[in-house]
Amino acid sequence: MLTxxxxxxxxxxxxxxxxxxxxxxxxxxxxxxxxxxxxYPALNRLREAGLLSRHAEPGGGAPQRQMLELTEAGxxxxxxxxxxxxxxxxxxxxxxxxxxxFLGQLPEPAARATVLRRRxxxxxxxxxxxxxNGKPQRIKDTEDPYRRGMLVVARAAQLAERAWLxxxxxxxPAA
Numbered sequence: 001m002l003t004x005x006x007x008x009x010x011x012x013x014x015x016x017x018x019x020x021x022x023x024x025x026x027x028x029x030x031x032x033x034x035x036x037x038x039x040y041p042a043l044n045r046l047r048e049a050g051l052l053s054r055h056a057e058p059g060g061g062a063p064q065r066q067m068l069e070l071t072e073a074g075x076x077x078x079x080x081x082x083x084x085x086x087x088x089x090x091x092x093x094x095x096x097x098x099x100x101x102f103l104g105q106l107p108e109p110a111a112r113a114t115v116l117r118r119r120x121x122x123x124x125x126x127x128x129x130x131x132x133n134g135k136p137q138r139i140k141d142t143e144d145p146y147r148r149g150m151l152v153v154a155r156a157a158q159l160a161e162r163a164w165l166x167x168x169x170x171x172x173p174a175a
Contacts, residue, residue, distance in 0.1 A: 001028065001089070001094070001095050001098050002024070002028070002034070002038060002039070002042050003042060003046065003081075004078070004081050004082075004089075004098055004099065004102065005024050005027055005028060005098050005101070005102075006020065006024070006042060006043065006046060006052075007046075007051065007052075007070065007074055007075075007077060007078040007081070007102075008078060008098075008101060008102030008105065009023050009024070010052055010068055010069065010070040010074065011070050011074075011075055011078050011102070011105055014067045014068060014069040014070075015067065015068055016065045016066065016067055016068070017039070017040070017043065017066065017068060020039075020068060021034055021036070021039055024039070027097075027098060027101055028094070028098060043068065046074070049073075050071055050073045050074075051070070051071055051073055051074035051077050052068055052069060052070055052071060052074050053068075053069050053071055054066050054067065054068055054069070055067055055069065078102070078105065079105070079106060079107075082099065082102060082103055082105060082106045082111075082115070083106055083108075083111045083114075083115070085099050085115060085118075090115075090118045090119050090122055091122050096119060099115070103115060103116075109172045109173050110172070110173050112172055113169055113172035113173065116165050116168055116169055116172070117169065119161075119165060120162060120165045120166070120169070123158055123161060123162050123165070124162070128151065129147070129150055129151065129154065130142070130147060130151075137151070138151075139151045139152055139155065
């Protein structure tokens with residue numbers, strides 16, 4: 001998830017690591033804070049893999065700033081990850097939202113539609129947080145008001161997301 005977000009933001013523009021961290025925190029911080037201990041090793045791995053480069057830029061009266069830039073190999077890797085997301089990036093809401101934040105960078109509308117169809121298929125399959133006798137527990141059968149609240153909120157979010165996905169898929173060509 002962190003790698004995808006780094007590649008996505010750097011595909012939009014070159015960034016100083018501090019600004020990149022701020023944007024990552026805005027996008028993902030509510031799910032998982034972005035620490036320096038996670039960010040800098042990830043940046044080093046991506047640089048060593050040839051997916052991003054670093055160059056010095058004048059700091060406007062301050063010391064030079066190290067700017068991060070996506071390489072052509074990095075752009076290709078971003079597009080591959082967007083077109084062929086891992087299953088967890090489809091099924092996990094936080095990971096899917098990171099994917100969704102950059103899905104518009106995929107140049108082929110049919111490829112975007114394929115990803116959205118995968119998410120819609122996941123949301124359409126029966127599932128739940130709790131089960132009884134091997135079946136997802138329904139809202140009306142849940143006595144605990146807090147668990148019922150979880151199910152009510154999740155159902156509303158799922159219906160809203162499904163409606164949005166269906167609307168988007170109507171506007172995109174089939175794969």
